[in-house]
Amino acid sequence: MPKTVVPSSSCCHLKINNSASMNSARKCRKCDEPISGNVPPDGIVVRCESCRWLNIFLAPDSDGKLRFGEYEVIQEVGQGANAVVCKATKSDDDNIRAVKIFFAELSVNSHAYSEFTRETEFSVGVVHNNICRTYSGGEIEGNRYLELEFIDGINLAQYLEYYDAMDPMDAFTVATHVAIALDFVWSDFLAIHRDIKPQNVMVDKAGYVKVLDFGLVTAHERSAVDISAVEGTPFYLSPESVTQDAYQDNRSDIYSLGCTLYHLIANEPPFCYDELLDVINARIKEPAPDVRKVKPDIPETVANVLLTMMAREPEDRYVTARECLDDLQRVIRGEAPLLIDPSRPKVNV
Incomplete structure (x- = not known):
């Protein structure tokens, strides 16, 4: 690996x-x-x-x-x-x-x-x-x-505390390993993580990436998060995860991974408001923020992948973590990402 x-x-x-x-x-x-x-x-x-x-x-x-x-x-x-x-x-x-x-x-x-x-x-x-x-x-x-x-290393939240923002290509490299893990549990178990965030991704001393806290919630088992039970501000939760009776699949994890990537690159999470309800409402009602408004020098290819991962509507995101992984790797290789075809049939995976 x-x-x-x-x-x-x-x-x-x-x-x-x-x-x-x-x-x-x-x-x-x-x-x-x-x-x-x-x-x-x-x-x-x-x-x-x-x-x-x-x-x-x-x-x-x-x-x-x-x-x-x-x-x-x-x-x-x-x-x-x-x-x-x-x-x-x-x-x-x-x-x-x-x-x-x-x-x-x-x-x-x-x-x-x-x-x-x-x-x-x-x-x-x-x-x-x-x-x-x-x-x-x-x-x-x-x-x-x-x-x-036992993983001898640091999680991405600790990385941000110690080193501030991460180079976009390094962040994309980390994200490829997370996407591989997400694709594995979805393809083999029809399961999702449901809580991808910087604290739940570790990098060990050898540089290997590990995803933590896989609750492995199978699709259709759970709908919205109980907001009253959320500890802290849910910067990484997908819009459908905070919407009553909304369907969730691996596109929810893709959204959360996009938010995590945004935080790594911008050194602040998307929808960075002080109040819990402001974060929730922005996530549901506003389009995904463009990281270039915080970091103008970020390449367009990086920004476009993040916007696709964090699209407000699930059908506007990558359909699978594998599709997302392919674009992450294209950007790392210096190629243009394919993103998604807006005219494609709507898919409920």
């Missing part, structure tokens, strides 16, 4: 709270406010009521090592909206893994757990060079978790 030319760096490593010494006076790592409640033997992930930060508390074993079930936890390496990710090893295996431990409140709904189990079983069977591997999942003392491939 060809490598990208993206520089990489190790993630910042976060400290895990030792619950044995902090059970009586635990504090949030971020804002230092007290956190109430007891810690079960296998630990827990709790959200700080003051700053909303997720804190993981683990009890040390007799040898002083922090454990979560059969995993020896080395360090926390990051967190998302509802889970903490730790670097760990298993008791019977020296291989480094990533263990994603979910916020405890997510474990109380039996229907949600059934869905979690189904999606985990599905994810385990999806093996591809550009997709972070899922090895297993389950629940320990009420804490849901996933055992994942």
Whole structure:
């Protein structure tokens, strides 16, 4: 597999709270406010009521090592909206893994757990060079978790924080690998990612690209996102994903990849408004923004591919990730993209 030319760096490593010494006076790592409640033997992930930060508390074993079930936890390496990710090893295996431990409140709904189990079983069977591997999942003392491939690198959000904007050809090179992954899950499983964004694309130290958090939602299973449950501003969600009962297929992922590419190249996301509803309304009502308004020196070929990926109507985008991939590669080779034929028959894939 060809490598990208993206520089990489190790993630910042976060400290895990030792619950044995902090059970009586635990504090949030971020804002230092007290956190109430007891810690079960296998630990827990709790959200700080003051700053909303997720804190993981683990009890040390007799040898002083922090454990979560059969995993020896080395360090926390990051967190998302509802889970903490730790670097760990298993008791019977020296291989480094990533263990994603979910916020405890997510474990109380039996229907949600059934869905979690189904999606985990599905994810385990999806093996591809550009997709972070899922090895297993389950629940320990009420804490849901996933055992994942450990990727030593940075995600694209971290890249933007460290290096600012990415060269357009480097960004397109990264996007080709994401498009390959999207084409694979759509072609082989009729599934979509549904949350492509800079945080969910990693580049490891060797320059290889991996897509994270493949929930693998099959087409027709879900419609609109519950906006009340969205954490932060949905800069990368497609218009149909925030529209009630709208049909979604891999063109939604293509839109989100286009938004991610726009952010990498412009160093700001499209529809960059302060208020959530302003972002949602612009996404639904306004045409895709031209990146050249932010970066006038961007080549027309790059801008046109982004405009096609981020077209407001799904039928005006690339039909498949493969079609999108072909144009990304044409631009990288210095050729003109084919884009789409506006007179072609409307397709519902």
